[in-house]
Amino acid sequence: MRQYSTVKRRALTDFLKQHPKRQFSVEEITEALADTGISRSAVYRNVEKLTEDGVIRRFSEEGGNRFLYQYVGGAPCLFHLHLKCLACGRIIHMKEAESRELSAAALRYYDFRIHPKQTILYGTCADCSAKKG
Ligand SMILES: [Zn+2]
Ligand SMILES: [Zn+2]
Secondary structure (H helix, E strand, C coil), X not given: CHHHHHHHXXXXXXXXXXXXXXXXXXXXXXXXXXXXXXXXXXXXXHHHHHHHCCCEEEEECXXXXXXXXXXXXXXXXXXXXXXXXXXXXXXXXXXXXXHHHHHHHHHHHHCCCCCHXXXXXXXXXXXXXXXXX
């Protein structure tokens, strides 16, 4: 049984990893993994755990009240900030030193502590900026 749930979790992680630029709702993940027989509640439990571990990131759906999940990479991702391109969806992992610099500025000027685990900076990546001219 335990073995079984590990297999499901791996299938879930693999699925999100294969689509690193996309965000999925619990419903969409459950549907995509229908073959594995994973239940909606099991998907929910697993994405919460994977979010906790820094493997995936949770987003609030724009104009909606669902959560969406996207693969980011793993434990090291708990310690740096991420940039997300609104045009192509890719996530850029900032270097830890650079994240610290940015966080230090917020702290110095605003006495504001940035929580890397919850923070995504939205914008346009270099490739998409180049395409736009
Ligand atoms: Zn990262
Ligand atoms: Zn882009």
